[in-house]
Amino acid sequence: MDADDDHIITFxxxxxxxxxxxREDIFVxxxxxxxxxxxxxxxVCMRRFGHPSIPRPVGRSLS
Known part of the structure; x- marks a missing residue:
């Protein structure tokens, strides 16, 4: 995983x-x-979690 992957997930x-x-925030x-x-x-989610979306426990820990 690289910094771009982390940025996408965190965003x-x-x-x-x-x-x-x-839309504007994604583009900027x-x-x-x-x-x-x-x-x-x-x-990114498939590479990191083996699933096409962010698991809830991960989402809570990053928010």
Whole structure:
């Protein structure tokens, strides 16, 4: 896992209570569309957790 993976997971967890990140915030932070962000997040989660989404205990520990 690299720093980009950590950043994507932390960003997603931080925005989760608000219904997810806004399009503008995704673009400013990563320079990609929400669709690309979702695809990258799923890939990162599969690599790290073996599942396409962030497990709840991990989300709570990062928030």
């Amino acid at each position: 997603a967890v931080r925005w989760q209570p608000y219904g997810g990140p806004r 932070t990563f320079g990609i569309t929400p669709r690309e962000f979702d695809e990258r997040l799923r890939k």
